[in-house]
Amino acid sequence: MEESGRAELDTPPFAKSAKGRAPGFGALLELGTITGLKGIRLAKQEREFGGIRRVDLAYAQLASSEIARDMNRDIVLELIRANQPVSRADLSRLSGLQRSTVSEIVEDLMREGWVREGAIAKRPRGRRPTMLGLNDELVILVADVHPRQAIVAVVDLNGHFLSREAVTIVSDPKRAVENIIRSMRQMRASHPGKSFEGVGISLPGRVDPATQRLIFAPNLNWSSFDIRGTVEKAMGLKVELDNAANAWLLSEMWFGKMDGVRNAVLVTISEGVGTGVIANGQPVTGKNGMAGEFGHMVLDPAGPLCACGARGCWETFASSQAALRIYEGRKKGKGVASIAELHALAEEGDKDAVATLTEQAKNIGRGLRMVTAALSPEVIFIAGDITIVWGLVGPIIEAEMKASMLAGTPPRLVPSQEGGLARLKGASALVLQRHSGKVREGDVPAKGVKKRVKK
Numbered sequence: 001m002e003e004s005g006r007a008e009l010d011t012p013p014f015a016k017s018a019k020g021r022a023p024g025f026g027a028l029l030e031l032g033t034i035t036g037l038k039g040i041r042l043a044k045q046e047r048e049f050g051g052i053r054r055v056d057l058a059y060a061q062l063a064s065s066e067i068a069r070d071m072n073r074d075i076v077l078e079l080i081r082a083n084q085p086v087s088r089a090d091l092s093r094l095s096g097l098q099r100s101t102v103s104e105i106v107e108d109l110m111r112e113g114w115v116r117e118g119a120i121a122k123r124p125r126g127r128r129p130t131m132l133g134l135n136d137e138l139v140i141l142v143a144d145v146h147p148r149q150a151i152v153a154v155v156d157l158n159g160h161f162l163s164r165e166a167v168t169i170v171s172d173p174k175r176a177v178e179n180i181i182r183s184m185r186q187m188r189a190s191h192p193g194k195s196f197e198g199v200g201i202s203l204p205g206r207v208d209p210a211t212q213r214l215i216f217a218p219n220l221n222w223s224s225f226d227i228r229g230t231v232e233k234a235m236g237l238k239v240e241l242d243n244a245a246n247a248w249l250l251s252e253m254w255f256g257k258m259d260g261v262r263n264a265v266l267v268t269i270s271e272g273v274g275t276g277v278i279a280n281g282q283p284v285t286g287k288n289g290m291a292g293e294f295g296h297m298v299l300d301p302a303g304p305l306c307a308c309g310a311r312g313c314w315e316t317f318a319s320s321q322a323a324l325r326i327y328e329g330r331k332k333g334k335g336v337a338s339i340a341e342l343h344a345l346a347e348e349g350d351k352d353a354v355a356t357l358t359e360q361a362k363n364i365g366r367g368l369r370m371v372t373a374a375l376s377p378e379v380i381f382i383a384g385d386i387t388i389v390w391g392l393v394g395p396i397i398e399a400e401m402k403a404s405m406l407a408g409t410p411p412r413l414v415p416s417q418e419g420g421l422a423r424l425k426g427a428s429a430l431v432l433q434r435h436s437g438k439v440r441e442g443d444v445p446a447k448g449v450k451k452r453v454k455k
């Protein structure tokens with residue numbers, strides 16, 4: 001009998017080739033694993049992420065009839081992802097599914113190339129089961145786009161980076177996307193042994209979930225350009241787009257240790273203020289993907305002019321730009337050029353810089369009142385520039401948020417500091433989740449896109 005969910009291994013299973021991988025990233029990007037699953041009656045509910053889904057391990061109920069097979073498949077894939085290396089017997093125990101059902105699903109997943117067998121587990125006696133894990137030969141091309149620069153990378157199913165490079169983003173979207181495509185083509189050529197599953201792109205703006213067009217990006221004027229169509233045509237791969245905050249939140253939920261969390265918000269505080277929202281286990285997109293724009297809710301109608309055209313949006317009080325303006329006001333017009341400079345001054349004990357960041361932190365906390373009042377999340381991730389000075393601002397933001405709670409316990413406030421890596425991994429999760437849902441529902445590949453050859 002297997003008493004433990006994890007077995008010792010003769011050799012490390014699925015040992016990754018270090019070739020081509022940026023040094024130092026591996027350790028950062030090890031997947032979180034789900035622990036404490038033992039004894040939990042596993043369940044079969046799924047989270048929908050804009051038509052793509054992820055199994056919600058903590059809140060599942062038995063699936064019924066027709067969709068049961070698909071859901072069971074998602075559960076098994078999710079359990080492998082979270083518990084790898086894992087045996088079929090462990091999967092059966094963790095899922096509550098019969099051994100024969102698990103074996104059938106595993107065969108399917110292996111044939112499709114998502115899962116592969118690794119080492120034989122070392123056990124004191126009895127059968128030595130073959131362990132299963134995600135197939136890291138399957139990789140995804142990702143891009144994290146900013147107004148002046150994009151990071152292009154290759155990520156495998158386990159969230160490991162194989163290549164990463166910065167490309168210049170110019171104001172003309174056509175030329176900017178050409179740069180991204182050129183980089184992606186080079187990366188694909190430099191990993192000839194890998195199977196490329198798709199492209200995920202994180203953008204600094206709102207993406208319409210139906211049309212996948214960028215519809216609201218005050219810092220990037222690309223609204224009429226068909227990013228998805230252009231990249232799909234050039235690469236021959238399906239492309240998924242989402243805004244940076246959603247991608248980041250997805251990364252926390254998918255690669256982090258957030259199983260069981262059903263209500264989470266990620267707030268990015270950098271040049272602007274962005275949010276990604278998951279409510280009741282579902283991503284909230286609203287009409288045209290515009291839901292959750294807390295950064296543009298007005299705190300003071302007489303406040304500073306915002307990039308969106310309104311006055312006194314939360315963003316104009318809480319963003320890095322706001323901090324620079326507050327500091328300049330304190331210094332009677334003698335400000336600093338960058339938020340990094342302001343942070344450095346505060347670290348050195350500059351009184352005005354500390355007072356500025358204190359004011360910014362209070363403004364962030366005040367805005368979180370809107371977030372908690374609207375969504376009552378279990379966790380709020382704070383991301384972006386502000387996390388660099390978390391030691392200074394974290395306690396102020398938390399105190400301000402707690403003081404403004406209507407009732408109940410305040411959400412957990414968690415700084416999310418992986419930044420660009422998180423957005424890149426989130427972009428890969430967009431592609432992974434699409435596969436686990438939509439594709440099996442008869443999704444037609446985009447024009448010019450070859451259907452992936454099943455192994």
Ligand SMILES: [Zn+2]
Nearest residue numbers: 296306308313
């Ligand atoms: Zn605004």
